[in-house]
Amino acid sequence: MADDFQERNEAPTPKRRREAREKGQIPRSQEVTTAFLLLGAALVLRVGAAPVAASLVALFGNTTLSALALDGTPDGVTRWLEGVGWSALGALAPVTLSMAGMAVAITAIQARGVLSFEPLKPQWSKLNPQKNASRLWGWKAPMEAGKSLAKLAVVALAAYLALARAATEFPSLAQRSPRALLEGVQTYAVRLLVWVGLAYLIIALADYAFQLWQHEKSLRMSREEIKREHKETDGDPNVKARRRSMARSLARRRMLLSVSEADVVVTNPTHIAVALKYDMAKADAPIILAMGERKVAKRIKQLAMDAGVPVIENKPLARALFATGKIGFPIPVELYVAVAEVLAFVFRQRRERRLGWQGSSVV
Template identity: 35%
Template sequence: MADQDAQDRNLPASPKKIEKSRAEGQLPRSRDLPHFAMMLAAGMLLSFGGGRIADTLQQMLAQALHFDARMLAQADFMGTRLLELTLYFLLVVLPISVFLCLVAVASNIASGGWNWTMKPLAPKFSHLNPISGFGRLFSGQNLGQAMKAVLLALVLGVIGAMVMKDRLASYVGIMSVPLPAALAYAGQQLMGGAVFLGIALALFAVIDVPLQRQLYMRRMRMSHEEVKQEMKEAEGNQEIKARLRAKMREASRRRMMAAVPTADLVVMNPTHYAVALKYDDASMAAPRVIAKGADLLAMKIRDLATESKVPVLQSPVLARALYAHAELDKEIPVSLFSAVAQVLAYVYQLKAAMAGHGPKPDLPNPPVPPELDPHNKPGSGLPADPDLEGDKE
């Protein structure tokens, strides 16, 4: 079953899965790189500051072994001296420790990048299961890490043994020289051996860093089902989104139909398109489309306009142009200003004639640029208009 699952996971990890794994504290970390960096940093400290550190420790040792009768007469002499030596020792060791800690942090960041999360510290009771823990202990990854650690320890042990064997006579001869010279010579011999150990660690780090990245990306590989599920989560449930869109369209349609009784004019063609216009010269620079629809919705707009005593004008070309080029709740295009102005003037004159303040106006023939009529363009995407032939006649 595990082999089958591994075979199914043959797709590269997505950025989302990698981000999720980083949030859970899973990163490609190399243990050999920090080891090499720490040894290199320690070697640099000994090379450039070893003499000063040794002089400081020698002075501290001499001060610790200095006694006189006045000091011994004090009851709290030992406690005071111990506190002084401790603080003195901390002043020497603390900067070195901070430097080595920074090197360790920087080497880990170099291998896997910076990541801050508290999830790895959260208790996982599943790890307390001895059966699953036994399985993880003998997993391929842990066995590989164990074999690599054994190989590294063997290589370092062989190098250390060879260095000790080659310089054993020199170490024995140190006993015959004064202590300062013996310490300096021992430091030189240790640095010489540390160089070989550092070379071995560097080789392991050069191999381990890309290896850990490759193993990490292999663990993060995804199956086809996981990719599909992630895409579904990213896009959201299509059924829910469709229902939400339908509700939004219905709410927009209700708002639009509620605005029809406030229109100044409804332009139709006469059955397939309806566009309701409103114009207020005090607040609008041009007439605004407050409702529009095709087919059944156009009939509803017409019926509602008739019930609300809003004038309905049959102008097929203008209705098609407004439906195709004017946006809802937006002002009409500049190219249709002249045509809409004529039909609005007709409406105002008609209202005045019905009130007995003037003659009944003639039906207008608004000028609509031919390129704005969608039925003059193939593939317009608008519903078929059977009234078009009537318009031509």
């Protein structure tokens, strides 16, 4: 209820937009469909009028001949009517199917792939007398009335401009052959549809812009709604804290498991421990495998000793590595020399032990 008293000035979130699309709430304008249907009808009439007219003329002739041959029985009349109906349907089918396909295509383009049956579900809130009264007496009713009057005026002006010369030309058309009369009527009909369609297209563009603005306004959210959505999406803060704690524990466990792969552990000696590994084939500089302080440092040193990894005390280096280094990344450039000295000492000891073992095995 608090949301009803808060201004919705915040931009809608992606989740809000997605939910609106799933409910079929998208900006659409019936005027766009009407405008393109008028222009499509003009195209169909311009291209398909001759074939349809020929089919209807042939149908009229065949119907007249077949009517003369009727036997007058109920069955005969029924068969004749069925034949006339199917023939008329076949003659008009191209125009009808073209217009229906055009209407479906325009609606689908406006929907932009959204198919939702949510608007078809009964909404009892629409039966609320208070809301219906506000809808009738609010600002929308006068606006819709104004839009209707504006459309009527624009369409009337377009029709007048399209048929301005018809009053003077129609009497002469009536004196021509039936074919010329039909062609004249077709010309004026196409002209009327084009002019009215273009006028309606201007109305449609303005109406679509208004519908888009109104749609964006209806999706706007209050600060409380955004906070509630974030809480629903991300979860309770306590749950998030537990997740972060579990993630840190898992990362620490993985870090400690990598201590056995280190070449050396540099210590403070009691407060800080940093495990380093240098593999020339994989990296240009030593990598920090693990580091920690206090209890974690003690655990790193214990794991290193258990795995036989050398533990070297170097307070300045341990502090510098802990302060500037990152786990899983190479050591800072300014520590190359100091770390190289430690690694050289460790590798030298390792080589001497290996040589000592080889000498003892020879003896």
